[in-house]
Amino acid sequence: MKLKRFSRDRKEELRETDNESFIDENGVLHARRAKISMQDFAMIAHFEMDVMKRYYTGDIKDVDYSIVEVLMDGLSNIPVRHRVSSFDNALFIEIKYSPDQFYVDDYIPIELAAHILSLTTDEIISWATDDNRLFRDDNDCLFVEVKWLMDIYQAMLCASGNQVKVSFRTDKSGEIAIIIERELK
Numbered sequence: 344m345k346l347k348r349f350s351r352d353r354k355e356e357l358r359e360t361d362n363e364s365f366i367d368e369n370g371v372l373h374a375r376r377a378k379i380s381m382q383d384f385a386m387i388a389h390f391e392m393d394v395m396k397r398y399y400t401g402d403i404k405d406v407d408y409s410i411v412e413v414l415m416d417g418l419s420n421i422p423v424r425h426r427v428s429s430f431d432n433a434l435f436i437e438i439k440y441s442p443d444q445f446y447v448d449d450y451i452p453i454e455l456a457a458h459i460l461s462l463t464t465d466e467i468i469s470w471a472t473d474d475n476r477l478f479r480d481d482n483d484c485l486f487v488e489v490k491w492l493m494d495i496y497q498a499m500l501c502a503s504g505n506q507v508k509v510s511f512r513t514d515k516s517g518e519i520a521i522i523i524e525r526e527l528k
Contacts, residue, residue, distance in 0.1 A: 362428040362435055365522075378405035379429040380527055386434065387411065387427070389461050391503045421454050434523040443516035450486035451477060451519070459521070460496060470495065489513060496521070 365373045384406050385395040408427055415425040426437040440455065457467045468485065471477035476491045489511055497509040504527060513518040 360425050361520075362437055364480055365428075365430040365435065367432060367524075373432060376405075376431065378431045379408055379411050379427060379434075380405055382462040382525075382528060383427075383429045383434045384411060386462045386500060386505055386507075386523065386525070387415070389435070389499065389503065397457070397503070414524050419458055421458055423455075423458065429527075431527055432524060434525065436521040436523070437518055438521070448513060449489055451489050451513075453477075453485045453517070454485060456485045456492050459492065459519075460499065 363375050381395065381399075381404055381469050382392060385392050388395075408429075412425045415427070418422070419425075422441065424439045426439070428435040429525065438455075438459070441512065452469045453464050453471070457464045460467070467487065470476060471485075471487045471491070472493065476487050478486045478488075480486065490501075492513045495507055497507060500507045500523065509526040510522045510524075512522065
């Protein structure tokens with residue numbers, strides 16, 4: 344199986360990372376947290392933490408993974424499944440899709456890109472066109488570069504007040520993993 348990793352902020356390639364463990368750049372193994380933090384939930388929902396605190400004033404600091412995954416699956420307008428894991432220093436989002444429908448390697452279909460960024464396909468087309476990063480295949484399907492998408496995603500998260508390093512991992516088996524390294528507060 345061909346596996347590609349994309350990262351602009353890391354000097355080295357990501358070590359093997361999955362939804363149960365994360366190995367940081369110092370070689371330290373981090374176990375999955377029992378629940379996902381509200382900070383990570385806000386990041387997934389593309390909310391600033393201050394906005395989340397303004398509307399949610401309860402005592403819950405962590406959320407069950409299954410609730411977050413069901414919400415992500417249910418809000419998707421394309422056939423994908425999610426697996427989320429929170430670690431002390433990273434958030435791992437795995438998106439499973441039909442490889443026949445969304446083949447991912449160096450390029451990603453705009454529908455999947457829009458899903459990842461919580462935007463419409465028209466917004467992705469507009470941004471990619473403005474940046475000269477929109478590509479069309481022989482079947483007139485539209486794609487964007489994974490590296491471009493990763494840069495946009497990182498910029499969006501940083502604009503929301505998060506200090507993060509975003510990396511993507513893709514393969515031909517029908518999944519894309521997003522690794523967001525951050526400091527848990």
